[in-house]
Amino acid sequence: MKHIVTGIIANVDAGKTTLSEALLYQTGNLRNLGRVDNGNTFLDTDQLEKKRGITIFSHQANLEYNDLSLTILDTPGHVDFVTQTEQVLSVLDYAILVISATDGITSHTRSLWNLLKHYHVPVFLFVNKIDINTNMASQILSQLKSELDESIIDFSSDNMLEDIAMCDESLFEDYLQTSTISDEKILSLISDRVIFPCYFGSALKLDGIDEFLQGFNHWTQEPHYPDNFQAKIFKISHNDKGERLTWLRILGGSLKPREEILPEQKISQIRVYNGEKFSTYPTVNAGQVCTIPGLVNTYPGLSIGENQIDTIPTITPVLSYALDLNGNDIQTCLKALHELEDEDPKLHVTWSEHLKEISVQIMGEIQLEILEQILLDRYNLNVTFTKGNILYKETITNSIEGVGHFEPLRHYSEVHLLLESGKRGSGLQFENQCSLEVLDKNWQHQIISNLKAKEHLGVLTGSPLTDVKITLLGGKASNVHTVGGDFRQACSRAVRQGLMMLKENNDCQLLEPWYRFRLKVDRTQIGRAINDIQRMHGTLDEQQVDGVLTGIAPVSEMYDYATNVRSYTHGNGTLELEIVGYYPCHNSIDIISHQKYDPVSDLENTPQSVFCAHGAGYTVDWKDVPATMHCEYFWNGMN
Structure with a gap:
């Protein structure tokens, strides 16, 4: 069975989590179709996410469709949490970029597109909410071509092969002679980011989901992996039991419990999450995403194995805020913030001995509100932050x-x-x-x-x-x-x-x-x-x-x-x-x-x-x- 890891990426409110829900439901992996506004989606498991109606943390889901075993990494859509999205990009085989037919291309969509280009991730596009604007498909496709890339191709179009051929001069000459393009060539063009398949539908109404699944299954190919062990860490989290979880993708070889992948740190247990639940595995192989509890000194972007290079994120916060203790113990606050910084190093928590002040670096006001709520819910710390300074x-x-x-x-x-x-x-x-x-x-x-x-x-x-x-x-x-x-x-x-x-x-x-x-x-x-x-x-x-x-x-x-x-x-x-x-x-x-x-x-x-x-x-x-x-x-x- 072919194993693919994909990330679903979008601007906020484009329907990214709804598409994840539709894919899981349509493939029989969910009995009931959840809705974001009802707070019962499979992937937004955090109570704060349910309350806000937005994805704040990346989440994993797994599904099978025909001969495809698909790992989905759902990512935050709000611009304030783009650092969480960027962490995921380095472990993807393909990305699914969701575009809202009602909103079109936003500035954040362009930033996400540039991030995908930076990490050289092949992209499938899904234009969502097309039921609201049924006559706008051609107009949206034209906008996608002009503002993102001319090689975005409508794969449901009768002119698909001709449009693909137009993206490469030598390919077009062959097409004129044969009137066809081999599947192998199209697969290569997609994986090399020469062309970008585009599909249309409504995730909420399950319109276009079957066509998208068929296309994604047919037009993706599993990468080749080396025999020696390699892995990339993309996320750190802490569960409600206080366990520190290291999320990684295996990029070569395999991994078993009791093996030592970091100096003097043995693997106690290997978990594969599906929503908020997990199963323990005796072995995980190249291509799989897994979670290991108990590791220390790991961080997003850390590479393990020979000739591997750590991923250096490109997104950095631009605002600095000072903590207002509101009567709380400063050491308790500092400890809590350092744990959150462990999950998101871009918080860059600092303590000024001279000013007797704790400061954090933030992307925007929504992230700040979420940070205050997490400190209250998780650590029982009712604190606020003073107005930010420019970094x-x-x-x-x-x-x-x-x-x-x-x-x-x-x-x-x-x-x-x-x-x-x-x-x-x-x-x-x-x-x-x-x-x-x-x-x-x-x-x-x-x-x-x-x-x-x-x-x-x-x-x-x-x-x-x-x-x-x-x-x-x-x-x-x-x-x-x-x-x-x-x-x-x-x-x-x-x-x-x-x-x-x-x-x-x-x-x-x-x-x-x-x-x-x-x-x-x-x-x-x-x-x-x-x-x-x-x-x-x-x-x-x-x-x-x-x-x-x-x-x-x-x-x-x-x-x-x-x-x-x-x-x-x-x-x-x-x-x-x-x-x-x-x-x-x-x-x-x-x-x-x-x-x-x-x-x-x-x-x-x-x-x-x-x-x-x-x-x-x-x-x-x-x-x-x-x-x-x-x-x-x-x-x-x-x-």
Whole structure:
């Protein structure tokens, strides 16, 4: 039997969970068809999900249809929980993207499409609620082609083969001669994301479900797996018994209880969930999704096995909120939040000893409301959060060789790093160009590991550094005095010293998050809307649709603008917002001045180096390190 893992993905209210319910019911895996508005769907098992009527956490269901064994991972639809959706994408064979015929393509739909492209996930589309707009199928298909991809094909159309052939020039020539395309070729085109099958129906009324199941069964193929054990972790959760559950997909080999897949951690039990219930398995094989209780130090994106690379998420929160204890014990709150951070690392829970304050990072107001409710329901903590601050980042606009030296008595290390500006959205990248004649391989490995393990901060406001490539050029160790921790110190100082040199030349840049917006108002209110966008330092797209304004604007200016839109349009206007990334800060001078960050006083991230003379260590200012360092510059771009 063919085993496929798929994720059902959609904008909120598109009918994603309803489609999951319909697939399970139509294949005989459910006796009764549940409804989201009745709070009795098979997959929304959490009480908070039933109360809210939205999916908050990813859930698993399993079904069989003809020769297809299908694992469904239902994902959250609301934009505030997109980090939960992204966790799932790295373990999918195919995705099912649900489009609402009534809402069409939203900004969140476009973001999901881009995420699927980033993870190279083949996509089937299901246009839902077509019963409400029975004559709109061709119009919606045209919109899908123009706004998502021209190679989205109606697989229920009589012209399906011709439309497929039009997506590839060489294929079209063959089709003209033979008037056919082999199933093997179509399967390959789908799995390679050259074409995207599209189906239409109504999940609530079970219209089009049989056709979709037949198509999905026929046009999917099981991947080939290696013999050696490999796995990808995509979710961490805690059940009502307090068990910590690690969710993973087996990508090679097999897994049995009592085996050790992580250092000194043996598998006590293997579970396969179906909704809120599970069965224990003596063995799980490549392709299957399973859950293991009791593991520690696992996290979403962790890869297990040879030549496997951890998945680095692309979505990051842009707002920071401080916890208002409301009389609760601070340590109890911190413990609860760290457990929730274990499930969603993007919460990034931090404790400021100086401010005596706990803060979290959040995608939006709905996520914040859910977080407060979870803390109350699960931990009996009635807390609130104060209004959020914008999460800034920093980058560089030029290249520099930074030097860090750490030589207190009986310690020694020196590191030379090349800092270069990276592509927007690339995060931090690390490379090693150090010769073995300069530094031993083990020291090089320690340096790269230390660079990757630390959150590097900029020197303008102390915000996280991003879009920078850091390359190890060289350094020096002592056969007698160097120990592992020395290079950790030297690495950090080298990065900071380089940043301070760039700052002196005005080559450091403050970044802020920006929204892509879609604002729909009455024609008579367009002038007011344009003035608002300009006042918020937004930029309008060159081409605009009548009554609809699109463009980008800073989150700091626009994140509470929806209230104004509802007011001046009397509830008739709509504003869609989606984080588009980090761009240069529109008021960086004001922000830097307000933050009053002193990089030299940040002792945990100091740019200063430590040298030794006459049996004692002494501190050297970052400006004077180039004249004091023991190695010459390695980079020929230096003066």
